[in-house]
Amino acid sequence: MFMLLKVALRSLLNRKATAILTVLSIMVSGFVIFGVEHIRQEAKSSFSRTVSGTDLIVGARTGQLNLLLYSVFRIGNATNNISWQSYQDLAARSDVAWTIPLSLGDSHRGYRVLGTSQDYYEHFRFGRQQALELAEGSSEMGVFGAVLGAEVANKLSYEVGDPIVLSHGTGKVSFSNHTDKPFEVIGILQPTGTPVDQTVHVSLDGIEAIHIDWQNGVKMPGPGISAEQVVERDLTPEAITAFMVGLKSKIATFRFQREVNEYRQEPLLAILPGVALSELWQMMGALENILMVISGLVLVASLLGMSTMLLASMRERQRELAVIRAVGAHPSFVFLLIELEALMLTAAGIAGAIAALWLTLISAQDLFSERYGLFIDLDFMSARVLIIIGIMFAATAVLALIPGLSAYRASLNQGLVVKT
Incomplete structure (x- = not known):
């Protein structure tokens, strides 16, 4: 040999x-x-790790993939919203560790705007349980602060301190701009390789503030309410698009999912992100x-x-x-x-x-x-x-x-x- x-x-x-x-x-x-x-x-x-560490995603009753696409990938639109009261009732349950409210429907120069709370920066995970990190600035959004995803800041050449104007709707070109209530870039996130990079993040208060003198998607006639006046008002939202849920025990996942799907106050749907992502990958x-x-x-x-x-x-x-x-x-x-x-x-x-x-x-x-x-x-x-x-x-x-x-x-x- x-x-x-x-x-x-x-x-x-x-x-x-x-x-x-x-x-x-x-x-x-x-x-x-x-x-x-x-x-x-x-x-x-x-x-499958585009979103990790989230046990359930809850939204209005629709298809499983549709809920996943608009809540995680910012693709498409919700069929309906969730009332703020229902969100609070579900978030207050004893087996819920944390929730992240999501409010969609606006955009900025073709990029989706996400209204959320500070819990987003604390609990949202991607990849191998990686947390969001700031490249510069702060995540304390207040009413008119905006935190940009890495791609948004890079492609539009924004820096901390720059003003931005949000637009009503999700089209790349919009004629319904919230010019009377501009936002200020207060932070820019590190790249994640996920839809977070293509998102403009603002507070739920900010979403409510720019729509306070709008009705049915149309600005009401008249001088409107100024940015200085609106911050003094109650900006509690009436509804949100969806919310993410982290439970104290994984054992409670299916029980909580069943209770959401059978929720009597309004038709809701709870999905397991991993299962929905696997179904999407098979397609x-x-x-x-x-x-x-x-x-x-x-x-x-x-x-x-x-x-x-x-x-x-x-x-x-x-x-x-x-x-x-x-x-x-x-x-x-x-x-x-x-x-x-x-x-x-x-x-x-x-x-x-x-x-x-x-x-x-x-x-x-x-x-x-x-x-x-x-x-x-x-x-x-x-x-x-x-x-x-x-x-x-x-x-x-x-x-x-x-x-x-x-x-x-x-x-x-x-x-x-x-x-x-």
């Missing part, structure tokens, strides 16, 4: 230019397929499968290229193989030599792909986290990756049968005859 390995290594070194190109081809395909598989798994995990399964098919095709192309290279080299190596046979090597030795060469090329390509992917993940980990919300683990050697490596070796052994059998059948006399 040692002799076979030594001969195979020397044979590859004699054709190092071709061998290096083949290894690079396998390395690229391995890098792609390992990378896609790992990022697919991590993306699924990060997607994206087609894209996931396409990525795997593309990766598989890249791998097949590289292995076929290796098989073609070995087969094409048979004519050049005919005399070399014949000499090996002439010194007493059995035909099976030649066959195993070709197989071993192919497996060595694949092993080198896989090792290179693993090293390249590991280095890439180290260098791009922060980039993935901040820009795309993907919290990539450096350990990508999962059971699925090991299965893929096994498939690569098996496919190599099968494809190497063609040049291996060609060498096996080569005639000793034909190899030694000098052609003129």
